Amino acid sequence: MKSTAEKRNLQKSLLGWFDREQRDMPWRDNRDPYPIWVSEIMLQQTQVKTVIPYFERWMRSFPTLKKLAGSREETVLKHWEGLGYYSRARNLHKAAKVVVKEYKGKVPDTYDTLIQLPGIGRYTAGAILSIAFDQQVPVLDGNVKRVLSRLFVMQSNGVPAVHENRLWETSTELVPGKRPGDFNQAMMELGATVCLPKKPLCRVCPLQKRCEAQQRGVVDQFPAPKVRASAKKIEVSAAVITRGGKVYIQQRLHGGLMGGLWEFPGGKREPDETEEVCLKREIKEEMGIPISIAKKLMTIKHSYTQFRVTLNVFWCPWKSGRIRATQCEQWKWVKYEDLSQYTFPAANAKIVKSLLSNGGKF
Numbered sequence: 001m002k003s004t005a006e007k008r009n010l011q012k013s014l015l016g017w018f019d020r021e022q023r024d025m026p027w028r029d030n031r032d033p034y035p036i037w038v039s040e041i042m043l044q045q046t047q048v049k050t051v052i053p054y055f056e057r058w059m060r061s062f063p064t065l066k067k068l069a070g071s072r073e074e075t076v077l078k079h080w081e082g083l084g085y086y087s088r089a090r091n092l093h094k095a096a097k098v099v100v101k102e103y104k105g106k107v108p109d110t111y112d113t114l115i116q117l118p119g120i121g122r123y124t125a126g127a128i129l130s131i132a133f134d135q136q137v138p139v140l141d142g143n144v145k146r147v148l149s150r151l152f153v154m155q156s157n158g159v160p161a162v163h164e165n166r167l168w169e170t171s172t173e174l175v176p177g178k179r180p181g182d183f184n185q186a187m188m189e190l191g192a193t194v195c196l197p198k199k200p201l202c203r204v205c206p207l208q209k210r211c212e213a214q215q216r217g218v219v220d221q222f223p224a225p226k227v228r229a230s231a232k233k234i235e236v237s238a239a240v241i242t243r244g245g246k247v248y249i250q251q252r253l254h255g256g257l258m259g260g261l262w263e264f265p266g267g268k269r270e271p272d273e274t275e276e277v278c279l280k281r282e283i284k285e286e287m288g289i290p291i292s293i294a295k296k297l298m299t300i301k302h303s304y305t306q307f308r309v310t311l312n313v314f315w316c317p318w319k320s321g322r323i324r325a326t327q328c329e330q331w332k333w334v335k336y337e338d339l340s341q342y343t344f345p346a347a348n349a350k351i352v353k354s355l356l357s358n359g360g361k362f
Helices: 004-021 033-042 048-061 065-069 073-080 087-103 122-133 142-151 160-174 180-193 212-216 275-287 336-341 346-358
Strands: 232-243 246-251 266-268 295-303 307-317 331-335
Touching: 004 160, 004 180, 033 048, 033 087, 033 122, 048 073, 065 087, 073 087, 122 180, 142 160, 142 180, 142 212, 160 180, 232 275, 232 346, 246 336, 266 275, 275 307, 295 346, 307 346, 331 336, 336 346
Parallel strands: 232 307
Antiparallel strands: 232 246, 232 266, 246 331, 295 307
16 A cells, blocks of 8 residues: 555645546535435446436435435336346335434444445445545445556456455555545546546546556556356346226235336246247236237347346237136236326337327337
């Protein structure tokens, strides 16, 4: 680690650069911990340009923790639609209820308390405490990891857990007592705008002369690329079941993947099944009714983080039977124009868009 004087020079250089170059973001207008908290949750695995309109709409609808805590989960999820990783929204909603009930609506200002709230980990707690409460607490996201790895030529050497701990230790040592929140934001900003994963802009980096990887000419070797498992491929058949100008939708079980979101019924195709045979089997299992397949409407391909889905969608006019949907929270017959009021997973949302565009005409 650098000497005290070297650390102070690094801190001064980075903060000076941040004062000149920081991007204008709506959550930087004040030190209120609530919007800072919301922004940090939204920014997880999501780019700033994508987050800004979501953040602004969120704060208009839920300007306070009390307002958020008192809102229906369906309303909260609808505001999150398109950001993905819906557990982030559900946890934020749950945590808001805890803060309102146990802390009179005031965001806790201690690490041990914050870390107990749903959806808050070490990074988010550090961001809230340093930015909102001016506490000397570190942060470590993907951008900060990359900056530190290059500054101090740090690699995992095949032991990721040890490397992660070293990064946290280094981040902790660097955070200054004055302006810790600005310093943490500066580290993240540097990684997001200058110290890029590919083709970093070293010539304009305020830490160029202090970067060991730059001095050695090995910037492109840090950090080492992650070994990613290939995404699992899943093929699914889904039914748009219609009856009297309405379409059937069901809500996914809260405890499962994408829990609480709405979907069109269907399921995974087995290796020995056709798309149609799969759909008839799944609907029988899910709803307890037979279906009549009129025609195939579309094929949708969508990539999630850990898997890629091919969704074969069929139009199935209502035939007969009593619905016994045992694998969902609830089900409804909904007018086509009302589908936009419900929150669907990204692949299903494409079906909704198609139905709304043609007014349910097949």
